[in-house]
Amino acid sequence: MEHEPQIQPNFVADTHVPLELYERQDLLVGQIAAEVARDITEGRLLPGADLNSVELASRFNTSRTPIREALMLLEKEGLVEILPRRRPRVAHISLAEIAELYDIRAVLNGFMIRKFIENASGEDLDEMDAILAKLRTEAARRDVPSFLATRTALHNFWVDRCGNSSLQRLLRSWKMRMSVTRLGGDVSREFDRILLDNERLAIACREHDSALGVALITSMTHFGEHMIRQQQTARRETGMMP
């Protein structure tokens, strides 16, 4: 099991994955799944890393049974790869698959923001503006971690208030799945663009312009893909680890 972060300082991932996904928290399966999921999405376990149940069992001081169950759940979430009679590993996502996931996310995000715009109440919009104001001050302060956390909070806010709980679950799961790429943008250069994108999207929400909202969030999602793509190929060229 590898415990080396190996992430460049400036390239901070935007995903602090919420783990309510794993209900049954009082059960060992839930806790183990949550912790391993965190290890993966936060980069302590890199794609391909060994996840054999014996080692995990000794790490968690349990038997192998709940470990196996947790790994099966994570496999369904796309974080882990399991082949019969072979040791489970952290999932490895190809460039082609990243593109697929982003395309789908763009579509789902578009539908999500449309539903939000259709259903949002005045209080929702006020709350949205409050989060956006926070994002604005953090951008001015160039406070990377807070900025990223708030950006995620804003997106999660939209997802949570879109009025479709199945979509909410699906989008959260999708976001987590994509986070195994371990690639985020170089935020220090992107504060203003990111902030501006979100400002414009918020305006579209305020004005109940769902067509514009869909267009904006779609392009924002695809821009995320663009950055990851660049970074991925850059790594490949400089001979960095996969």
Next chain:
Amino acid sequence: MEHEPQIQPNFVADTHVPLELYERQDLLVGQIAAEVARDITEGRLLPGADLNSVELASRFNTSRTPIREALMLLEKEGLVEILPRRRPRVAHISLAEIAELYDIRAVLNGFMIRKFIENASGEDLDEMDAILAKLRTEAARRDVPSFLATRTALHNFWVDRCGNSSLQRLLRSWKMRMSVTRLGGDVSREFDRILLDNERLAIACREHDSALGVALITSMTHFGEHMIRQQQTARRETGMMP
């Protein structure tokens, strides 16, 4: 465990769920998950039915371990409900949730057909026409089971050739999830409409008119929801079982 079909003859479900979903077929988990999934999607196990692991273990002549793992997989697929320390049950889907699932499916189907139209080769279109021709003759013969199977085959064909394997998996899983509603249209009255819809969609594909294709498949998906909705409320009024 209830083994009573209790489905009206004319209301045939359109979903013969493909079970390649459950890889690891040489393992007990895979076989058990596949068989229980069939039991649920084909109506032998109705929503709310008891799925306690002891009974299933004796039915499959195994220990409870692979049973528990299979049920956890099916829970992730949305076919089974598991609460901590309670007996697993076949998932019960509310009307509101059905609407949510259909909305999402409509969006995903729209994206799927757009990708198909963008990527389809000449051979793909010919193959599509072959399936459509089969559908046409079966409609003329009023052969309900074959007609439904072919309609499903046509839809699966589009899904399989849309060029996005993640979307393919997601849509198949989504379809299976929705099939626990155990509600299908009264096909005998709908042959011509269903056939016509698919013919028009195929024409849109042939003419590479993705906007039209998206519009058609979206409305088709929502029409499916409409029928289920009617049927569900009709059942409720006549006091039939949920």
Next chain:
DNA sequence: GTGAGTCGATATGTCGACACTTCTGCGTCG
């Protein structure tokens, strides 16, 4: 050196067992 074969060491899939919780049918009390 490079590749196939070999043989412990190590992991996996499945099992039966155990403590503890939930379920269920029955008798009691208001």
Next chain:
DNA sequence: CGACGCAGAAGTGTCGACATATCGACTCAC
């Protein structure tokens, strides 16, 4: 007559064990 409580039955979560399969370092032929 219905709500409540209780004890036995039944089910769940977790464990340690075992047969079997994979892994990996080593050997040996080429």
